[in-house]
Amino acid sequence: MNKHYALLILIIIGITVVTGISLVEAQQQDNYVKHFTVKAFRFGFDPERLVVNQGDIVIITIEAIDAVHGFYIEDYEIRQDLITPGSPETISFVADKRGMFRIHCSTICGSLHPFMTAHLEVQPNLRFIGSILGITGLIVSFIAYAWMRRED
Numbered sequence: 001m002n003k004h005y006a007l008l009i010l011i012i013i014g015i016t017v018v019t020g021i022s023l024v025e026a027q028q029q030d031n032y033v034k035h036f037t038v039k040a041f042r043f044g045f046d047p048e049r050l051v052v053n054q055g056d057i058v059i060i061t062i063e064a065i066d067a068v069h070g071f072y073i074e075d076y077e078i079r080q081d082l083i084t085p086g087s088p089e090t091i092s093f094v095a096d097k098r099g100m101f102r103i104h105c106s107t108i109c110g111s112l113h114p115f116m117t118a119h120l121e122v123q124p125n126l127r128f129i130g131s132i133l134g135i136t137g138l139i140v141s142f143i144a145y146a147w148m149r150r151e152d
């Protein structure tokens with residue numbers, strides 16, 4: 001058996017396993033369920049950027065601080081109108097679409113209402129990519145090993 005091939009295979013396995021595990025670990029600190037509390041005020045949201053991973057269950061509690069506001073996530077078509085101060089509203093959904101989505105107030109609340117915006121950022125699912133990498137590495141290594149055995 002060619003020692004160089006054996007070494008190459010070991011390196012492929014090593015890199016793939018380490019990459020797969022670290023990607024999964026990087027994300028396991030996060031839960032599948034992401035809960036945010038967002039304050040709506042004239043004229044903005046706090047926080048104004050919500051970051052989740054694709055596949056997460058997203059729960060958002062919206063509190064209107066100073067007036068009646070609304071909450072609308074474009075493309076996801078998630079909408080909660082008429083949120084009054086003192087009565088927070090909670091919405092939930094699965095973040096199944098990846099990308100940046102504009103959020104805006106859906107209840108006219110004053111002169112700068114059109115500028116009352118925020119963003120939902122849905123990042124790729126690293127857990128999924130990590131497992132695919134790991135499985136691909138194992139298959140490639142197995143094929144390479146079988147091929148080396150045949151050459152002996």
Ligand SMILES: [Cu+2]
Nearest residue numbers: 069105109116
């Ligand atoms: Cu508003």
